[in-house]
Amino acid sequence: MKKIRFYIALYAAKLSQFLLKILGRNATYFPGKIAIRLCKDFLKHITPPKTVIAVTGTNGKTTVSNLISSILTENGYSITNNSFGSNVQAGIISALIEDTTLCGKPKKDIAILEVDERSSLLIYPQMAPDYLVCNNIMRDSLKRNAHTEFISYIINSALPASTKLILNADDIIAATLGPNNKQKTYFGLDAEKPEANTPQHIRDIVYCPSCGALLESEYVRYNHIGRHYCPNCDFQSPTPDYLITNIDRTNNTFTIRHDSDSETYTLINDNIVNVYNFGAVIALLHEIGLSYEQISKGFSQSKIVKTRFETIQSGNTNITMLMAKGQNPIACARCYDYVARSQVENKGLVIIVDDLDDNINNSESTCWLYDCDYTALKDPSIKQIIFGGPRCKDHVLRAQLAGVDAEKISICENATKAAGMIDLTKCQNVFVLHELYRAADAKAAKEMLISMGRGEL
Ligand SMILES: [Zn+2]
Numbered sequence: 410m411k412k413i414r415f416y417i418a419l420y421a422a423k424l425s426q427f428l429l430k431i432l433g434r435n436a437t438y439f440p441g442k443i444a445i446r447l448c449k450d451f452l453k454h455i456t457p458p459k460t461v462i463a464v465t466g467t468n469g470k471t472t473v474s475n476l477i478s479s480i481l482t483e484n485g486y487s488i489t490n491n492s493f494g495s496n497v498q499a500g501i502i503s504a505l506i507e508d509t510t511l512c513g514k515p516k517k518d519i520a521i522l523e524v525d526e527r528s529s530l531l532i533y534p535q536m537a538p539d540y541l542v543c544n545n546i547m548r549d550s551l552k553r554n555a556h557t558e559f560i561s562y563i564i565n566s567a568l569p570a571s572t573k574l575i576l577n578a579d580d581i582i583a584a585t586l587g588p589n590n591k592q593k594t595y596f597g598l599d600a601e602k603p604e605a606n607t608p609q610h611i612r613d614i615v616y617c618p619s620c621g622a623l624l625e626s627e628y629v630r631y632n633h634i635g636r637h638y639c640p641n642c643d644f645q646s647p648t649p650d651y652l653i654t655n656i657d658r659t660n661n662t663f664t665i666r667h668d669s670d671s672e673t674y675t676l677i678n679d680n681i682v683n684v685y686n687f688g689a690v691i692a693l694l695h696e697i698g699l700s701y702e703q704i705s706k707g708f709s710q711s712k713i714v715k716t717r718f719e720t721i722q723s724g725n726t727n728i729t730m731l732m733a734k735g736q737n738p739i740a741c742a743r744c745y746d747y748v749a750r751s752q753v754e755n756k757g758l759v760i761i762v763d764d765l766d767d768n769i770n771n772s773e774s775t776c777w778l779y780d781c782d783y784t785a786l787k788d789p790s791i792k793q794i795i796f797g798g799p800r801c802k803d804h805v806l807r808a809q810l811a812g813v814d815a816e817k818i819s820i821c822e823n824a825t826k827a828a829g830m831i832d833l834t835k836c837q838n839v840f841v842l843h844e845l846y847r848a849a850d851a852k853a854a855k856e857m858l859i860s861m862g863r864g865e866l
Pocket residue numbers: 617618619620621622639640641642643644
């Protein structure tokens with residue numbers, strides 16, 4: 410009976426996928442929704458590809474799953490993934506249905522599934538992943554994700570003990586996932602260690618999860634990312650099996666050591682959060698059996714997708730488009746930090762990070778601004794900051810509380826026009842930080858800056 414229900418759901422979902430495509434509509438969520446409506450445990454019955462890789466965590470899921478997919482594709486594997494769709498249950502089911510025959514057989518070798526942390530309970534108990542990659546667990550939207558203990562609890566409650574975990578050793582929350590999972594591989598970053606153990610006011614773990622004593626740190630890169638130990642028991646950051654030992658920004662390479670091998674790869678982006686993403690990708694690909702040559706070849710041909718990172722030259726102006734998620738304080742703070750650390754002078758920033766969808770569906774919260782560290786914006790290389798969007802005044806208040814010079818801040822409530830306020834005579838390097846769902850504003854800012862750079866505006 411269950412099997413009949415599964416096939417009815419599969420055919421109905423496939424039909425809806427077909428019709429949506431004919432109509433030119435997005436078919437990456439609704440077909441999965443139909444399948445679940447007709448067969449609640451659809452995921453339990455569908456036969457997945459031979460290897461299922463889940464990618465989860467707060468930040469970097471999309472980048473990690475896209476890189477894994479592109480390197481595997483480059484090496485001749487056929488891939489099912491949900492990179493163009495939703496990362497909740499219906500999105501994952503839609504991706505699997507797309508690559509399933511009418512007999513219910515998978516058409517592809519490997520599934521790379523980006524999984525929203527909160528969807529874990531709806532996915533892993535029905536379809537056990539062979540591998541789960543988790544780069545970090547950090548504070549995210551308070552309304553959606555509550556806090557990191559809640560997210561860790563959800564993942565641990567859902568995770569089958571048979572799944573092999575690929576975890577970030579430098580994120581002590583992610584590193585302690587899967588207490589019942591025996592197979593764990595860790596990656597970490599040893600290069601560019603901070604010299605001082607700078608106290609971080611915004612961090613998501615303070616006390617030892619084993620005994621409750623105050624954790625001490627060997628060093629901290631940002632938030633709780635770093636190396637920690639408990640002075641009262643043997644709890645400490647795990648030793649990485651894959652360790653990034655060098656980042657060569659001149660030659661655009663980085664080196665990773667595992668076992669006795671030292672391997673060098675193309676550094677396709679120098680943001681430290683992406684270096685961690687690369688560690689996750691390399692560890693996973695080695696663990697599933699790819700050779701250095703296979704991974705390296707794929708890496709040298711990969712790029713961070715343009716919607717997340719893009720650089721453009723227009724006249725004498727260098728424009729960098731950076732995706733910064735609204736309501737996600739750490740992701741946003743890392744973008745501020747990236748801009749401050751960029752090795753250029755005379756920087757201008759256009760910041761368009763208000764989450765308007767949040768405003769439509771719910772009561773908008775601005776508390777995330779106070780979880781986000783704005784101090785990087787004080788950097789003297791940043792000459793001008795424009796906050797664009799309806800919450801621009803809230804950003805100004807937050808920035809001033811962080812000590813950012815009011816003289817260099819301007820606001821523009823109409824986000825599409827914000828970039829026009831940048832003074833290109835002062836700022837030759839313009840960074841546009843835009844929210845994931847503000848693509849139209851980001852496009853408008855990019856086009857305006859390109860025209861301004863050419864002297865057309
Ligand atoms: Zn302890």
